[in-house]
Amino acid sequence: xxxxxxxxxxxxxxxxxxxxxxxxxxxxxxxxxxxxxxxxxxxxxxxxxxxxxxxxxxxxxxxxxxxxxxxxxxxxxxxxxxxxxxxxxxxxxxxxxxxxxxxxxxxxxxxxxxxxxxxxxxxxxxxxxxxxxxxxxxxxxxxxxxxxxxxxxxxxxxxxxxxxxxxxxxxxxxxxxxxxxxxxxxxxxxxxxxxxxxxxxxxxxxxxxxxxxxxxxxxxxxxxxxxxxxxxxxxxxxxxxxxxxxxxxxxxxxxxxxxxxxxxxxxxxxxxxxxxxxxxxxxxxxxxxxxxxxxxxxxxxxxxxxxxxx
Numbered sequence: 001x002x003x004x005x006x007x008x009x010x011x012x013x014x015x016x017x018x019x020x021x022x023x024x025x026x027x028x029x030x031x032x033x034x035x036x037x038x039x040x041x042x043x044x045x046x047x048x049x050x051x052x053x054x055x056x057x058x059x060x061x062x063x064x065x066x067x068x069x070x071x072x073x074x075x076x077x078x079x080x081x082x083x084x085x086x087x088x089x090x091x092x093x094x095x096x097x098x099x100x101x102x103x104x105x106x107x108x109x110x111x112x113x114x115x116x117x118x119x120x121x122x123x124x125x126x127x128x129x130x131x132x133x134x135x136x137x138x139x140x141x142x143x144x145x146x147x148x149x150x151x152x153x154x155x156x157x158x159x160x161x162x163x164x165x166x167x168x169x170x171x172x173x174x175x176x177x178x179x180x181x182x183x184x185x186x187x188x189x190x191x192x193x194x195x196x197x198x199x200x201x202x203x204x205x206x207x208x209x210x211x212x213x214x215x216x217x218x219x220x221x222x223x224x225x226x227x228x229x230x231x232x233x234x235x236x237x238x239x240x241x242x243x244x245x246x247x248x249x250x251x252x253x254x255x256x257x258x259x260x261x262x263x264x265x266x267x268x269x270x271x272x273x274x275x276x277x278x279x280x281x282x283x284x285x286x287x288x289x290x291x292x293x294x295x296x297x298x299x300x301x302x303x304x305x306x307x308x309x310x
Contacts, residue, residue, distance in 0.1 A: 019051035031057040031099045041095055060095040064156055067106050069113050074121040076129050083164040088113055094152025101151040109144060116143040126165060133160040
C-alpha cells in the first residue's frame with residue numbers, strides 16, 4: 001500500500017509542476033486568466049502558474065505574419081469587373097487587445113480589406129486600377145490601420161498580387177499592346193533609318209570637304225613650288241647675265257687698257273677673215289653693213305703699216 005501512495009504522490013507532484021511551470025519561447029506571449037479574468041502575460045522564459053486558478057487563454061506570435069485575402073471580384077467606376085488578389089502583412093503589438101478586442105483579428109483584417117478594396121476600386125476606372133497598384137495598397141493599409149489600432153494589430157504592408165480584367169478586355173488589351181509595340185518598332189526603325197541617312201550624308205559631306213581641302217592644299221603647294229622654281233630660275237638667269245656682263249665688262253676694260261679701239265678691232269677681225277678665206281674650200285660672205293666700213297678700214301690699215309715702218 002505504501003508504494004502505491006508514494007506513486008500517487010509522485011504523479012500528483014509531476015502534474016502539479018507541469019501545470020505550474022510554463023516555458024514560453026522567444027517572440028511568443030501567453031494571455032493568462034485568473035478565475036476567468038485577465039491577469040497577466042506570459043513572457044519568453046520560465047513562468048509559474050497556480051494550477052486550477054490560473055489558465056492560459058491563448059498564445060500570440062509576435063513575429064510579422066501574413067494573411068492571404070481570397071481573390072475578390074470588384075466593379076470599377078466604368079462598370080468593368082476585375083478580380084484582385086491581395087496579401088496582408090501584420091504584427092500583433094497588443095496581445096491583450098488582440099485577445100479581447102475582437103474574436104478573430106485575422107478574419108476581421110480580411111473583411112475590412114475586402115470592403116475597403118471595393119470602395120477604392122469603385123472610384124477608379126479600369127486603366128487607373130491596372131496602373132494604380134501602389135495607390136490601392138496604400139489606401140487599404142491606411143483603412144486597416146484605423147480599424148486594427150484598437151485590436152492590438154499593426155498592418156505592416158498590403159500587396160496587390162494580381163489584377164485580372166475579363167477575358168475579352170484582356171484580349172483587347174493584348175491586341176492594343178501588340179499594336180503599340182508594332183508602332184513603336186516602326187517608329188524606332190524609321191528613326192534608325194533617318195539617323196543612318198543623316199550620318200551617311202554627314203560622312204559624305206565631311207569626305208567632300210576633306211577632299212576639297214586636300215585638292216586646295218595640293219594646288220597651293222604646287223603653285224608655291226612653281227613660284228619658287230620660277231624665282232630660282234629667274235635668280236639663276238640674273239646671276240648668269242650678271243656674270244656675262246661682268247666678263248664682258250672685264251674684256252672691254254682689258255681692250256681699253258691695251259690701247260685698242262673699235263676700228264682697230266674691226267680691222268683685226270677682217271684680217272683674220274682674209275686668212276681664213278685663203279683656203280681653197282673656204283668662202284667668206286661679208287654682210288652689207290660691213291662694206292660701209294671698208295673705207296675706214298683701209299685707212300686704218302695704212303696707219304698700221306706706217307706705224308710698223310716707224
